[in-house]
Amino acid sequence: MIDLTPITDHWSDLVAGFQMTLQLSALAWGLACLTGIGLTALRAGGPASVQLIVAAYVDVMRGMPSLVLILACFYLLPETGLYLGSVASGLAALSLYYGAYMSEAMRGALAVIPAGQWEAATSTGLRPATILWRVILPQAIGPMIPSLTGLTIGLFKETALLSVISVPEFVFQAKEAISDSYAPFQIYAFIALVYWGTSAAIAYGAGMMERRFNRYRAAQPALRA
Amino acid sequence: MGEGLNELAAGLLATILLTICAAAVSAAAGILVATARLSGRKLLGIPARIYVSFMRGTPVLVQLFLVYFGLPALGLGGHPFAAASIAIGLNSAAYVAEILRGAILAVSPGQREAAEAIGLPPARFWRRVLLPQALIAALPALTNEATLLLKTTPLASAVAVTELTFSGQMIIARTYQAGRVLALVSLGYLILSFAITRASALLEHRLALKSGT
Numbered sequence: 001m002i003d004l005t006p007i008t009d010h011w012s013d014l015v016a017g018f019q020m021t022l023q024l025s026a027l028a029w030g031l032a033c034l035t036g037i038g039l040t041a042l043r044a045g046g047p048a049s050v051q052l053i054v055a056a057y058v059d060v061m062r063g064m065p066s067l068v069l070i071l072a073c074f075y076l077l078p079e080t081g082l083y084l085g086s087v088a089s090g091l092a093a094l095s096l097y098y099g100a101y102m103s104e105a106m107r108g109a110l111a112v113i114p115a116g117q118w119e120a121a122t123s124t125g126l127r128p129a130t131i132l133w134r135v136i137l138p139q140a141i142g143p144m145i146p147s148l149t150g151l152t153i154g155l156f157k158e159t160a161l162l163s164v165i166s167v168p169e170f171v172f173q174a175k176e177a178i179s180d181s182y183a184p185f186q187i188y189a190f191i192a193l194v195y196w197g198t199s200a201a202i203a204y205g206a207g208m209m210e211r212r213f214n215r216y217r218a219a220q221p222a223l224r225a
Numbered sequence: 226m227g228e229g230l231n232e233l234a235a236g237l238l239a240t241i242l243l244t245i246c247a248a249a250v251s252a253a254a255g256i257l258v259a260t261a262r263l264s265g266r267k268l269l270g271i272p273a274r275i276y277v278s279f280m281r282g283t284p285v286l287v288q289l290f291l292v293y294f295g296l297p298a299l300g301l302g303g304h305p306f307a308a309a310s311i312a313i314g315l316n317s318a319a320y321v322a323e324i325l326r327g328a329i330l331a332v333s334p335g336q337r338e339a340a341e342a343i344g345l346p347p348a349r350f351w352r353r354v355l356l357p358q359a360l361i362a363a364l365p366a367l368t369n370e371a372t373l374l375l376k377t378t379p380l381a382s383a384v385a386v387t388e389l390t391f392s393g394q395m396i397i398a399r400t401y402q403a404g405r406v407l408a409l410v411s412l413g414y415l416i417l418s419f420a421i422t423r424a425s426a427l428l429e430h431r432l433a434l435k436s437g438t
Contacts, residue, residue, distance in 0.1 A: 063415040065376040068390055068407060075403030153282070160284035164383065171286060184294035192283045192291060199282035 006183035007190050010173070014187075017173025018194060024087070024169060025156045028094040032155060035099025040106040054103075061100035067161050069093045074165045090162040098155045105151060109144035110136070142213035149206035153199050160195075170194070229396040229406065236392030237413050243310060243378045243388055244417070248371060250314025255321030262326055273322070280319030286380055288312050293384050309381035317374045324370060328363035329355060361432050368425035372418040389413050 007014065043054045061069070073093040077084055084092065113136055121131040163172040174191050178184045261273035280288065292312040296302050332355055340350040360367075382391035393410040397403045 060411075060415070063372075063418045064411050065379045065390070065414055067379040067382070068393075068411055068414065071390070071394065072403075072407045072411075075397060075407065079404065157282075157284040160286045161380070163286070171284070171290075184290065185298070188287055188290045188294065192279075192287045195284055195287060196279055196282040200278070203282075 002186065003183070004186070006177065006181040006186050009181060010177035010187075013173045013177060014170070014191070017168060017170040018191075020168055020173075021156075021159050021170040022198075024091065024094075024159045024162065024167070028091050028098065028159065029152060029155055031091065031095035032098035032102055032151075035095055036102025036106055039099060039103035040110070043103065043107060044110070058100045058103060061097055062104075064097075066093070066097050066158055067164065069097050070161055070165060086162070086165045086167050090159075090165055090167045094155060094158060094162075098151060098158075101151050101154075102148065105144060105147040106140075108147065109140045112143060113139055138213075142210065145206060145210040145213060149203060149210075152206070153202050156199065156202060157195065229400065229402075230409075232392045232396060233389065233406075233409055233413070236387060236389040237417075239306075239387055239392075240375075240378050240389040240413070241417065243306065243313070243381055243386065244371075244375050246306075246310035247314040247317065247374055247378065250311055251317035251321050251370075251374060254315055254318035255325060258318060258322035259325035259329065262322065263329060277319040277322060280316050285313065285316045285377055286383060288316055289380055289384060305381070305384040305386045309378075309384060309386050313374060313377050313380065316377065317370060320370050320373070321367065324363050324366045325359065328359040328366075331362055332358050361429070364425060364429050364432070368422060371421050371425070375417055375421065376414065 039054050039058065042050050046054070070090060070093040073089040073096075074086060077089055077092065117135055117139070118131060121135045122128075126135070159169055160171045162169055163175065166172065170191055174187050178187050181187070258273045258276060261269040262277075264270060289309060289312040292315070293305065293308040296304075296308055296311075301307070336354055336358070337350065340354055345354070378388055379390035381388050382394065385391070387395075389410055393406045396406050400406070
């Protein structure tokens with residue numbers, strides 16, 4: 001029988017850590033989505049110089065390990081006079097990092113929509129905002145969901161790296177519990193199961209969303225080819 | 226900073242070595258898992274699916290700690306570099322397995338029928354017909370996975386492997402020059418991921434010439 005006392009002894013700390021992980025994931029996700037939307041808009045409609053800068057930013061983010069960016073935000077933001085503390089530095093790093101990846105996913109999904117859709121909508125006199133909201137986005141969101149789901153689960157798992165800069169999230173609390181009980185394997189196995197279950201729940205929820213957004217597509221499979 | 230540069234160079238070398246070792250683990254385990262999933266036997270297929278789901282659903286950092294603290298139980302403890310190579314490799318293997326599975330399924334079934342018709346033994350069919358085609362098809366996705374693996378190696382710093390990021394952190398702790406050090410560290414990763422993409426493009430070109438497509 002597996003000894004569960006290392007886990008039950010530190011139950012309240014572990015629960016607090018997991019709550020922190022969920023809060024960080026939700027906040028960083030929201031901020032990353034906003035960053036992604038902003039970058040996508042700049043890349044689609046900004047002046048050429050801005051488009052170049054955005055493309056360079058996305059490339060640098062994609063070529064860099066997230067841990068290095070987390071350390072950079074942690075060490076360098078205070079140097080610019082922004083004393084944010086480790087939680088906010090971590091949030092900034094994850095949002096900047098995943099924002100770049102999200103803008104790539106959004107750009108990819110928008111690029112699939114034929115230019116004729118814009119032209120047709122414009123010729124019927126729709127305003128650009130209406131075209132985006134009523135014509136383009138309903139078609140783009142469904143195909144965007146699989147890659148955004150992957151990024152969401154990635155972001156959720158990546159919050160574990162914030163333990164390195166002492167954010168009191170799930171892994172950090174697990175480490176604390178281990179330094180007290182010295183039962184690393186049980187505790188890491190336990191938190192792994194919790195992460196696994198949560199990732200599965202995110203994937204399940206996203207699958208339902210995807211079916212909902214793609215429901216009208218079933219009638220016209222030729223469009224997907 | 227001069228002494229720091231030597232440390233960073235040593236760290237870069239350790240990162241390259243770690244990437245190669247982890248990639249070897251990843252390739253071996255990835256092929257095993259992909260073939261288990263394609264075998265059509267539930268006894269092999271279900272554990273393989275659970276493996277992939279676990280590896281993709283949990284943080285690599287937690288997987289690394291599980292390997293690091295799990296290896297001593299198997300009598301293989303006390304080697305952070307080995308633990309990091311195994312953990313990062315096993316994680317990447319889950320993604321590699323899915324890439325290979327997709328690429329193998331994409332090879333036309335007519336190929337198998339043709340191989341059976343001329344009496345080619347299944348092992349030779351896999352080695353000579355199926356895998357070469359599947360690998361070429363999978364190469365872009367595998368390259369992408371290799372750069373992702375490279376970007377996972379800094380996690381080894383969490384178990385005190387002195388790779389590039391850990392060397393950087395040690396220099397920062399000593400000199401407080403975070404800006405310069407982290408810029409050099411990032412530059413190191415950018416160069417390495419660029420090198421992987423370039424090498425893969427060259428390989429793709431050569432393989433395409435060889436297969437005459």
